Amino acid sequence: MLYYHIYIAGVPRLKEQSMRLCAALCLIALPAAAEVPTVVTDIVPVQSLVAQVMGDLGQPVLLLERGADEHDFQLRPSQMQAIADADLIVWIGPQLTPWLDRARASSRAVQLGLLEAPGTQVQPYSDASGHADHDHSGIDPHVWLNPDNAARWLPLIADQLSAADPANAGAYAANAAAAATQLTALDRDIAAALAPAANEPFVTYHNAYGYFAAHYGLTFAGSLADGEAADPGAAHLTELREQLRAQNVRCVFPEAQHDPALAAQLLDGTSSRLGGALDPVGSTLDPGPQAYGALMHGLADVVMACLRG
């Protein structure tokens, strides 16, 4: 209080001048003073795309932890706080991560839901088995496995970052353009690698590969579990075993977060082979700019090792 008083009394003219100066300049200076936004993301592939657009300017927070199931996760209190404090949340949507849908409601952050973003290509869950005891009528939320969607999202992410941080808009746009160029090359490489396996039917543990199979022309014959990663019942197993034989399914792929025993059990009495574990959400990968490419190459490598091995 004393210091304040002395200051006012001692330099009244300086204070008046600086207030007049501020009245003239402070409004103009505001946009440049905006900072790189704090960004929270749901899963590794989304974190990776945002990291590519942010480049050296910042690192998006990743919520889903290593080895966790994207459909069923429990946020820690520190993560709830990060969501509450974020400037921007980039996520797929409540269809994939209901645990984030609840938490985001209390956040002041701008939210970019990619599943419902304009231009995102969506499709229903694919399940060739056509069994009647499960509901597969919903939209498949594993939309990042179509790289056309990833390419669509890069400029949308850049737009949201630029709206929060106009001073760096040029950098965000340039980073997004560079990432799109890399994505085109990645897509071309994977399409070439997978082409020889186009007519080899396969089954997976997790119903997550509709987009990947459709984009690359693969023959996805069904899944053991539903999209929400529930374990299949005995009736579904019997049905799938019949399907393996009828459709000459070459490979059954377990999932990185789940015990492969179920897939192995399914193979009893069939000529199908057990493939390596697929990791569609990048739960075994380090997050960062390179993770999206590593995820897509990883899927292609595991699929090819069994289908053409």
Ligand SMILES: [Zn+2]
């Ligand atoms: Zn999933």
